[in-house]
Amino acid sequence: MQLPLVVGVDGSDASLRAVDWAADEAARHGLPLRLVYASLWERYEGAVPTGSVERPSEQVMAEHVVASAAERAQRRAPEVKVTTDILPEDAVSALLGEADNAAGLITGSRGRGELKGMLLGSVSLAVAGRAHCPVVVVRGDPAGLAGTHERILLGAGEPGTAADAVRFAFREAEARDCVLDVVRAWRGPSHPAPGDGEPAGEPEKHATAVLDELLRDAMTEHPDVRVRPAAVEGPAHRVLVDRSAAADLVVVGARRRVGHLGLQFGRTGHTLLHHAQCPVAVVPQRV
Numbered sequence: 001m002q003l004p005l006v007v008g009v010d011g012s013d014a015s016l017r018a019v020d021w022a023a024d025e026a027a028r029h030g031l032p033l034r035l036v037y038a039s040l041w042e043r044y045e046g047a048v049p050t051g052s053v054e055r056p057s058e059q060v061m062a063e064h065v066v067a068s069a070a071e072r073a074q075r076r077a078p079e080v081k082v083t084t085d086i087l088p089e090d091a092v093s094a095l096l097g098e099a100d101n102a103a104g105l106i107t108g109s110r111g112r113g114e115l116k117g118m119l120l121g122s123v124s125l126a127v128a129g130r131a132h133c134p135v136v137v138v139r140g141d142p143a144g145l146a147g148t149h150e151r152i153l154l155g156a157g158e159p160g161t162a163a164d165a166v167r168f169a170f171r172e173a174e175a176r177d178c179v180l181d182v183v184r185a186w187r188g189p190s191h192p193a194p195g196d197g198e199p200a201g202e203p204e205k206h207a208t209a210v211l212d213e214l215l216r217d218a219m220t221e222h223p224d225v226r227v228r229p230a231a232v233e234g235p236a237h238r239v240l241v242d243r244s245a246a247a248d249l250v251v252v253g254a255r256r257r258v259g260h261l262g263l264q265f266g267r268t269g270h271t272l273l274h275h276a277q278c279p280v281a282v283v284p285q286r287v
Helices: 013-029 041-047 057-076 091-101 122-130 142-146 163-176 202-221 236-246 267-275
Strands: 005-008 033-038 082-087 104-108 135-138 151-155 179-186 227-233 249-256 280-286
Touching: 005 013, 005 091, 013 033, 013 057, 013 104, 013 135, 013 142, 013 163, 033 057, 033 091, 057 082, 091 104, 091 122, 104 122, 122 135, 122 267, 122 280, 151 163, 151 236, 163 179, 163 202, 163 249, 163 280, 179 202, 179 236, 202 227, 236 249, 236 267, 249 267, 267 280
Parallel strands: 005 033, 005 104, 033 082, 104 135, 151 179, 151 249, 179 227, 249 280
Antiparallel strands: 135 280
């Protein structure tokens, strides 16, 4: 039984963009699509007099949101099986609960009612920082959202914590038949003293060696994927944000420590979620 892609919907423009992106992704990978609206209205249905035929307005809105989203997804990808559900929970808890039975979670960059000036909504941030399945936050410019660059960007982390992100990026590039750019950022000493520190060029050599180790097995398993590895000098978060302008998806790994309840990703992932110019996939790796 195939696990579905799960999309959090709330009727906002951002969630509708997420539905469009997820429908394309489900069709690309042959996966079912599950649209979820989270609402606490059922906890307050006692406010409606017993025996009343009038349904709570929040229930009416929730049903309209999921029905409209399902119709939109079905029009966009008729071959994809679409199901819907309305869950009596807050949005973060509902989506994190869905993660255990999902191929991935898809969210918009901001939810209904959140301030337009916000770079990223609180629900998307919390889900991306805590879920134990891949999370894609759909954001960016029209070209990145439409997938016209034909390029996936992978931020190469450490070999011990990036294996799942590497596999995810290769599968995505293979399904899209596009180029996979793999970037490992490196930093040299700011003011090396004569005779001290690493030899010139050593940080770049180390970055190249990490790339070779990270990519060796995946390149063997996916020989048709066109891979372009690059060791680039500079802070990783800035390098990847800049390069996201020419990508359809940027992929980064994130550590998931068992028993840790807070947000679990570093500066690079956090910055990309706020500033990338294309959708961002956060792929967890348990450590």
